[in-house]
Amino acid sequence: MSPTSTTAPRSPAADGRQVLESVVIRFAGDSGDGMQFAGLQFTLETALAGSDLATFPDYPAEIRAPAGTTYGVSSFQIHFGGTEIRTAGDQVDVLVAMNPAALKVNLQDLRPGGTVVVDVGAFTERNLAKAGFETNPLEDGTLARYQVLKLDISKLTLDAVERFGLGQKESLRCRNMWALGLMLWMYDRDRQATIDWLSKKFAKRPELAQANIAALNAGHAFGETAELGAIARFTVPPAPAEPGLYRTVSGTEALGWGLLAGAKAAGLDRIVFASYPITPASPLLHLLSGLKKYGVVTFQAEDEIAAVTAAIGASYAGALGVTSSSGPGIALKTEALGLAVMAELPLVVINSQRAGPSTGMPTKTDQADLFQAVYGRNADTPLPVLAAATPADCFEVAIEAVRLATKYMTPVILLSDGYLANAAEPWLIPDVETLPRFPVRFRTEVDGFHPYQRDPETLARPWAVPGTPGLEHRIGGIEKDYDTGHISYDPENHHRMTKARAAKIAGIANDIPLQRVSIGEDRGRMAVVGWGSTYGPIRQAVEQVRRQGYAVSQIHLRYLNPFPRNLGELLRRFEQILVPEMNNGQLVQMLRSAYLVPAEGLNRITGKPFKVAEIVEAIKERLGSR
Amino acid sequence: MTTAAAPRPVSSPKDYASDQEVRWCPGCGDYAILKAVQKTLADLGAARERTVFVSGIGCSSRFPYYVSTYGFHTIHGRAPAVATGIKLANPELDVWVITGDGDGLSIGGNHLLHALRRNVNLQIILFNNEIYGLTKGQYSPTSRRGTRSPSSPQGSVDNPVSPCAFALGAGARFVARAIDTQQPQLVEVLKRAYHHRGASFVEVFQNCVVYNDEVFADFTDKSVAPEMQLHVEHGKPLLFGKDRKRGLRLKPGTLELEAVTVGEGGVTEKDILVHDQTNRTLASLLVSLSPPAFPMVLGVIYCDPAPVYEDEIYAQMGTPVPGLQGADLNALLRQGQTWTVGG
Numbered sequence: 001m002s003p004t005s006t007t008a009p010r011s012p013a014a015d016g017r018q019v020l021e022s023v024v025i026r027f028a029g030d031s032g033d034g035m036q037f038a039g040l041q042f043t044l045e046t047a048l049a050g051s052d053l054a055t056f057p058d059y060p061a062e063i064r065a066p067a068g069t070t071y072g073v074s075s076f077q078i079h080f081g082g083t084e085i086r087t088a089g090d091q092v093d094v095l096v097a098m099n100p101a102a103l104k105v106n107l108q109d110l111r112p113g114g115t116v117v118v119d120v121g122a123f124t125e126r127n128l129a130k131a132g133f134e135t136n137p138l139e140d141g142t143l144a145r146y147q148v149l150k151l152d153i154s155k156l157t158l159d160a161v162e163r164f165g166l167g168q169k170e171s172l173r174c175r176n177m178w179a180l181g182l183m184l185w186m187y188d189r190d191r192q193a194t195i196d197w198l199s200k201k202f203a204k205r206p207e208l209a210q211a212n213i214a215a216l217n218a219g220h221a222f223g224e225t226a227e228l229g230a231i232a233r234f235t236v237p238p239a240p241a242e243p244g245l246y247r248t249v250s251g252t253e254a255l256g257w258g259l260l261a262g263a264k265a266a267g268l269d270r271i272v273f274a275s276y277p278i279t280p281a282s283p284l285l286h287l288l289s290g291l292k293k294y295g296v297v298t299f300q301a302e303d304e305i306a307a308v309t310a311a312i313g314a315s316y317a318g319a320l321g322v323t324s325s326s327g328p329g330i331a332l333k334t335e336a337l338g339l340a341v342m343a344e345l346p347l348v349v350i351n352s353q354r355a356g357p358s359t360g361m362p363t364k365t366d367q368a369d370l371f372q373a374v375y376g377r378n379a380d381t382p383l384p385v386l387a388a389a390t391p392a393d394c395f396e397v398a399i400e401a402v403r404l405a406t407k408y409m410t411p412v413i414l415l416s417d418g419y420l421a422n423a424a425e426p427w428l429i430p431d432v433e434t435l436p437r438f439p440v441r442f443r444t445e446v447d448g449f450h451p452y453q454r455d456p457e458t459l460a461r462p463w464a465v466p467g468t469p470g471l472e473h474r475i476g477g478i479e480k481d482y483d484t485g486h487i488s489y490d491p492e493n494h495h496r497m498t499k500a501r502a503a504k505i506a507g508i509a510n511d512i513p514l515q516r517v518s519i520g521e522d523r524g525r526m527a528v529v530g531w532g533s534t535y536g537p538i539r540q541a542v543e544q545v546r547r548q549g550y551a552v553s554q555i556h557l558r559y560l561n562p563f564p565r566n567l568g569e570l571l572r573r574f575e576q577i578l579v580p581e582m583n584n585g586q587l588v589q590m591l592r593s594a595y596l597v598p599a600e601g602l603n604r605i606t607g608k609p610f611k612v613a614e615i616v617e618a619i620k621e622r623l624g625s626r
Numbered sequence: 627m628t629t630a631a632a633p634r635p636v637s638s639p640k641d642y643a644s645d646q647e648v649r650w651c652p653g654c655g656d657y658a659i660l661k662a663v664q665k666t667l668a669d670l671g672a673a674r675e676r677t678v679f680v681s682g683i684g685c686s687s688r689f690p691y692y693v694s695t696y697g698f699h700t701i702h703g704r705a706p707a708v709a710t711g712i713k714l715a716n717p718e719l720d721v722w723v724i725t726g727d728g729d730g731l732s733i734g735g736n737h738l739l740h741a742l743r744r745n746v747n748l749q750i751i752l753f754n755n756e757i758y759g760l761t762k763g764q765y766s767p768t769s770r771r772g773t774r775s776p777s778s779p780q781g782s783v784d785n786p787v788s789p790c791a792f793a794l795g796a797g798a799r800f801v802a803r804a805i806d807t808q809q810p811q812l813v814e815v816l817k818r819a820y821h822h823r824g825a826s827f828v829e830v831f832q833n834c835v836v837y838n839d840e841v842f843a844d845f846t847d848k849s850v851a852p853e854m855q856l857h858v859e860h861g862k863p864l865l866f867g868k869d870r871k872r873g874l875r876l877k878p879g880t881l882e883l884e885a886v887t888v889g890e891g892g893v894t895e896k897d898i899l900v901h902d903q904t905n906r907t908l909a910s911l912l913v914s915l916s917p918p919a920f921p922m923v924l925g926v927i928y929c930d931p932a933p934v935y936e937d938e939i940y941a942q943m944g945t946p947v948p949g950l951q952g953a954d955l956n957a958l959l960r961q962g963q964t965w966t967v968g969g
Binding site for chain 2: 248257267318432469
């Protein structure tokens with residue numbers, strides 16, 4: 001694939017379109033209707049037009065749930081605008097509903113006065129019944145509060161692709177492109193990147209490529225020619241952005257590429273990525289499996305335990321061992337993480353959190369594995385825990401995880417989540433060659449070597465890999481003597497080694513940046529403290545209340561163990577501390593126990609990101625008047 | 627800073643002994659296996675710095691502490707997975723997995739299955755003593771029905787698994803058997819395992835003097851050994867017994883083996899099956915035989931090399947094998963659609 005680059009963007013409202021600061025569109029249909037594809041292509045065209053954006057793909061756990069059912073509805077939401085966009089949006093401005101079930105599930109999120117585009121061709125009696133509508137919502141006043149575009153997208157698509165001689169089923173599968181074409185017209189976006197993508201995707205079946213392109217063009221032409229009125233003709237200006245080369249990036253891509261960049265910065269030639277398929281972590285396995293030519297070995301293990309232990313073996317042998325899973329899989333890896341702590345080997349463990357417990361809601365996001373990451377092992381088994389805040393942030397956090405793992409000879413848990421894994425945003429592409437390097441030093445000197453000889457500064461033991469003459473040694477899960485590295489059951493030695501392992505991880509606090517305030521002053525009436533993917537909604541909520549005059553600041557944590565060393569002092573400068581989390585109260589408890597501060601939780605466990613309004617309301621409720 | 631040491635020339639089994647005191651029970655079969663492995667390494671002239679012993683948990687898994695090579699004592703059952711990771715990181719290393727019947731076939735049965743079917747180039751040595759030793763004598767997955775133990779006071783009712791039948795079922799390309807105290811044969815089998823490219827599986831009958839003493843005496847005791855042991859050799863007839871008159875033949879009209887005596891009932895040497903180590907069906911029949919009706923079949927029962935897992939993984943990466951240090955990550959990050967925001 002050769003890189004293509006276009007120069008963004010045109011001047012806004014050149015043809016008299018109404019200029020909007022930002023818009024939220026949601027494409028919704030059956031899980032087989034191609035809503036994710038339509039959403040991703042809209043995202044690409046929007047990014048190419050220079051808007052800032054955030055996306056939220058939301059799909060069911062069933063691969064092809066029975067057609068027309070509410071539980072089979074798949075949706076893709078994009079929030080884009082000419083200003084900084086932090087979240088995928090609380091409320092939807094435009095809902096594209098490809099069938100009654102999609103309308104039923106998503107209507108509640110449409111803002112009053114918003115636009116709904118429906119394919120009336122799919123509003124058959126049978127589909128209405130499947131969605132649980134007793135009367136037709138297009139006729140019974142259900143949509144009275146909204147602007148409704150009733151279009152027979154099914155028929156219009158069939159007409160557009162008729163000449164390609166596809167069957168009825170294949171023809172109807174072009175509906176998503178018709179709808180996409182219309183939306184691209186409505187918001188003044190280009191189509192070329194989508195046409196290129198379709199040509200490539202269906203290179204082996206050119207008639208499908210042509211049919212899809214015809215549907216796309218037909219949707220676009222429909223907007224151009226039909227008198228849709230003022231509800232359907234807008235533009236969104238490009239967002240101000242730092243100069244440079246951009247792309248869209250999902251959390252999965254940023255994580256995978258960050259691991260490569262981190263390993264390269266560490267001077268390592270090889271990553272061994274061992275994983276067992278699990279939602280929503282598998283896309284990282286897929287991504288890295290395609291990067292073998294960069295020196296990545298991927299291993300689809302027989303189970304979660306084999307994945308983590310193979311990664312440990314790889315690190316033992318001098319590669320960067322990485323394993324990835326979601327909460328239930330991380331639980332299975334727990335014993336092996338104890339081994340990695342005991343053997344003091346570098347290891348990066350990625351948890352793409354999902355709603356639980358147990359199987360829970362596999363495709364829905366959550367951040368309830370913080371306790372598991374920080375505390376969830378037998379005995380005193382500390383390890384560093386980091387969390388990514390946005391899709392693009394995954395790149396930097398992955399590099400940092402590699403740095404800490406190799407410098408401190410320790411497993412590191414990196415917390416992502418189902419939202420970050422799938423969501424995308426524009427990204428100023430970094431120059432990998434100029435990133436800071438932190439080369440590892442494999443031990444080769446024989447004199448005075450023992451495997452648990454600690455570096456006086458980091459307390460890390462030496463990384464002495466098989467293949468090095470003269471350093472043959474034995475390690476394992478049994479307690480080792482502090483002074484010789486041999487097996488030891490000595491009581492005082494166990495105390496000393498436990499303290500040494502704890503001090504090593506605690507000392508990382510001196511090697512990470514001091515905690516900064518994301519926005520606002522470093523003191524005031526309230527700090528809103530978060531971690532992980534709540535960054536966007538918290539940021540937007542804090543900006544909003546600050547505009548209204550509230551003395552509120554945002555503090556967002558990347559380092560969850562150890563905490564930055566100034567965190568307690570910083571928190572104490574605020575009268576109130578509010579901790580929004582997509583769990584039942586975990587960071588809030590850690591902050592209270594670490595610093596004895598009166599932190600208060602704001603907890604939503606819905607499987608979906610916070611709404612900005614929920615956080616704004618909670619802030620105002622606590623602060624009352626300005 | 628001193629420079630790296632040059633590899634030391636080694637030749638004697640003692641050179642493969644670590645400085646650690648061996649802590650198995652007096653009389654344990656593990657001592658004999660340790661000696662045999664150290665002799666094997668010496669005979670092979672194995673480079674200590676390139677040799678790694680990986681184990682799980684159990685009496686047998688203490689093994690790596692007593693060998694002067696690299697060693698990794700991991701967690702219960704997971705040694706084959708750790709070893710797979712080691713080979714994926716550095717296929718040049720020579721990796722031995724030491725496991726037991728509980729470690730390898732109970733808690734770690736899954737990993738053993740997959741290491742064998744993937745055909746990772748490992749030597750997997752399973753010490754079978756038909757009992758859990760380190761946890762004080764509970765019956766194991768290879769214990770015979772009726773084994774009385776602290777956790778089965780009335781006798782176990784579990785059917786035992788046959789390690790070699792399991793290995794063949796998993797798709798192993800090298801399956802062998804030996805006895806802890808029969809050093810020449812054990813060393814020979816270990817050498818064959820070492821030279822086989824791919825996963826080699828060796829079951830060693832190991833006597834636990836404390837919890838399961840003499841459980842294999844029905845074929846290991848010197849008084850019965852010649853009649854109850856059949857040492858196979860590729861291309862040689864399957865004969866056994868003091869005067870090598872006893873042999874195995876296909877029972878006419880069936881798919882079963884039969885122990886017969888040459889010169890009796892019209893049986894001639896021509897009726898005796900000739901061992902073919904590449905014949906999986908024959909291997910399956912041989913590993914299913916057990917005393918008292920049959921001798922215990924020992925030696926290299928099956929050996930039929932196939933493509934090696936890590937070779938194929940590395941072949942997919944490209945030639946020469948790419949590394950991150952030479953990788954153009956900037957090009958990777960710029961693949962697909964990009965756009966420029968002007969300054």
